[in-house]
Amino acid sequence: MKKFLTPVLFFCMLHGLLAQSYTGFLTDNYSGVHGLIANPANIADSRFKTDINLIGVSALGGNDLYSVRFKDLFEDDFNFEEDAEKSTKSSNNGIAHVDVLGPSFMFNLNPKSSIAIFTRARAMVNINDVNGENLDTLIDGFDEEQDFMIDEEDLYGNAHGWAEIGVTYARILYQKDAHFVKGGISLKYLQGFGQAYGSGENLSVDYDADGITIPGQGTVGSITSTGNLRYGFSENLQEDDFEVLKGVNGFGADIGFVYEWRPDKDKYLLNDPDNGPYLAKYANKYKLKAGLSLTDFGSIKYPNGTEKLYDINATIDEDAFDDYDTLEEALDDLYTEVSSQNAVTAKLPTMLHANVDYSFTNHFYLNLNTDLSLVSKSRVDANRQLNEVALTPRYESKWFSFYSPIRMVEQFGFQWGAGLRAGPLYIGSGSVLTVLLSDKFNSADVYAGLKIPVYQPKVRDRDGDGIKDKLDECPDKHGPVENNGCPWPDTDGDDVLDKDDACPEQAGPEENKGCPWPDTDGDGLLDQDDSCPQEAGPVANNGCPWPDTDSDGVLDKDDQCPETVGTVANNGCPELTETVQKALNDYAKTILFDTGTANIQDASHTVLNDIVAILAEYPNARFSIEGHTDSIGSYETNQKLSENRAKSVLDFLVSAGVDASRLESKGFGEMKPIATNMYKHGRKQNRRVEINLIK
Structure with missing residues (x-):
């Protein structure tokens, strides 16, 4: 007590x-x-x-x-x-x-x-x-x-x-x-x-x-x-x-x-x-x-x-x-x-x-x-x-x-x-x-x-231009009050002072008031040298944009799947979502085997073909097929059975046209239960196959 x-x-x-x-x-x-x-x-x-x-x-x-x-x-x-x-x-x-x-x-x-x-x-x-x-x-x-x-x-x-x-x-x-x-x-x-x-x-x-x-x-x-x-x-x-x-x-x-x-x-x-x-x-x-x-x-x-x-x-x-x-x-x-x-x-x-x-x-x-x-x-x-x-x-x-x-x-x-x-x-x-x-x-x-x-320092005026150092943008250079104590700059280096330069951040000829000649699409090439003057593009492509056939934001030159819409993170190929991953495992958990063996029942072939169809939509993705059992029987027997069942699923998918290099199989036996093994319903949930994306 x-x-x-x-x-x-x-x-x-x-x-x-x-x-x-x-x-x-x-x-x-x-x-x-x-x-x-x-x-x-x-x-x-x-x-x-x-x-x-x-x-x-x-x-x-x-x-x-x-x-x-x-x-x-x-x-x-x-x-x-x-x-x-x-x-x-x-x-x-x-x-x-x-x-x-x-x-x-x-x-x-x-x-x-x-x-x-x-x-x-x-x-x-x-x-x-x-x-x-x-x-x-x-x-x-x-x-x-x-x-x-x-x-x-x-x-x-x-x-x-x-x-x-x-x-x-x-x-x-x-x-x-x-x-x-x-x-x-x-x-x-x-x-x-x-x-x-x-x-x-x-x-x-x-x-x-x-x-x-x-x-x-x-x-x-x-x-x-x-x-x-x-x-x-x-x-x-x-x-x-x-x-x-x-x-x-x-x-x-x-x-x-x-x-x-x-x-x-x-x-x-x-x-x-x-x-x-x-x-x-x-x-x-x-x-x-x-x-x-x-x-x-x-x-x-x-x-x-x-x-x-x-x-x-x-x-x-x-x-x-x-x-x-x-x-x-x-x-x-x-x-x-x-x-x-x-x-x-x-x-x-x-x-x-x-x-x-x-x-x-x-x-x-x-x-x-x-x-x-x-x-x-x-x-x-x-x-x-x-x-x-x-x-x-x-x-x-x-x-x-x-x-x-x-x-x-x-x-x-x-x-x-x-x-x-x-x-x-x-x-x-x-x-x-x-x-x-x-x-x-x-x-x-x-x-x-x-x-x-x-x-905070006490106020000083080192350059003697009448502006306190605290507010002087150039405390060691004499400059006019109207320019905050700094000499007039020529920011773009085009020999036209900023106060007279209509484009102080861009170099240009004096006859154009310091502004550059036009570049309509802003791609760095003047219009007279630009093959696509209305569309911005790299100099390497003569000012024209690189194509993006599938319009997925990844240029064809960088797109590993140029005909299929994908994501930037996946180099232009479609990316497996959590919803699709869940659908894969919902299918996988319904695969049935003969009792105590790795033989797939005929009734599960339809489900496996649906899985093949999903994998085909993601040709660059690799997947791990993982077998799990309940705790009935010995640890060694359950481990071996889970490995064999995962291998059976892998073999079926390969035979259905999935590239074997995209697949691997593992068995975890009774090590990863998702429900209690004390009751029949829980053991049924633990006897399963999962198909997970390899990241």
Whole structure:
């Protein structure tokens, strides 16, 4: 019984909680590409020309059951079970979370817009609403000769890991007088690593050591359970060997806006010869900044997962559990399955962020941030972030920043941290000072990373042409303002300057205003030298197009089947579709043999002739004829029979005119069943021949 009771409770003790990643660092105007994590609008009007993140890791762990003193962790005789202080209650919680920002970069598309491409991996494993006294029983063990009661009531759970590849676009939306608004959006392609979740409703287990008397066996314990138990997990968590699923993906998005009040904007005003005055990007220009964003809306579907709901209101004798190797088998046989489905969906931890930043001076700021989860605690198929409020004072400059966030975090209370950025290095924690200064702590986080920052430079004018280098397309060559600081070019090299050239990208004689003489069909041959002046064609064919007799998009000179419509991918020959492949196997599975032999029955000749007709439509395709049997008989006999039957089909097709070089036969015996061999209907499906395209 013990081996099943423990996973029943622990499987349900998962729930998605998440504290903000990179706490404090995201308030920095020099956080660069990291800014899009909290608000995608942050990358517009950035202090960077480009910012390249090499690697960054943020990790969090916490619980409200155990707490320890920091200095005790370094004592030689420290024992967690003995030295940790325990605070059991009816609703204990725990969390472990890792957020990795991989290679990512941002850059400016133009003065008003920026773009970023980022990679990110995230994993959450959490517990929520666990009865701490029950957890003690599970950890310390229990005596199966003594009665006990476990009452969990309602609890929920979720564990999920996934990766993101995303692109962020942000631009300036409005700027007039002292008011400035920018917006941004991130679109994310998601790759799921795996998900498991569970919930219990009115869950309890009452063990009576001598509850049932079985004739001839004596007295055994009874287990009376109540409530409903739901669990779900992705396909790769069904076996002991975990592997990342292929083709399991989804999409997500973030959206955000930022408003800035800039009463002293004129101090940063510069001249743009084409677009008029503009504000320098190398400096912060606001007195007050406010941001609002919605992050992580989207989902990942695991199509081959499992979700089941059980009614576990029953009394079972203890020995009944010993007949099962897995919890799922016990649940299926001993309790009532209310519902099931073959797919699970993981919702992202959608959250609303509100942020206000006040500038005292050019270097000292105070930030107020609120994170509010938009996911219900009772929704087990979605991760949920922790609500929190943070007040962060900071010192900020181009090469160095220091910040010290003071936070109130849902379920973990007061947290005080510190962090810094020094050129390419950033490191910090949202709880380090709480850990070091408090009598005991029950949660901690840390983050660190490296990046390559390329800052916006201060304005210079190296060539002295009156145009700032930031806007000068030729900062080292003197040029007129009307040509953005560059000397007038002759792009096509025809000795006619672009400003006087009617065709600046194409060389032409001066008498035709720099344009070439006409080439009506645009094939590179002037009309006077073109045999087909109205139709574009290669020079090798005197300007005429190569023919395509079957009009399949593959020229006859490259078409292996010039008289038959085909595909480009198949060199102009027809390509076998999934529908035709299915039809082949539908025919093949109806081929009948004399019992226990490889002799094809006469009734199957019509089917085989239909197969010959299909193969004839694809003269360049090669096929594998594969024989399969059920599991009745010996392995060796079934293997030999499957090989002989596949060879018999091959011989028939060759005799009917199919080129033998296009065919091969294989036997798989009983190794690849498509149905259970326990029943007659399943064995019939397993006795089959398949004809598959060799790619």
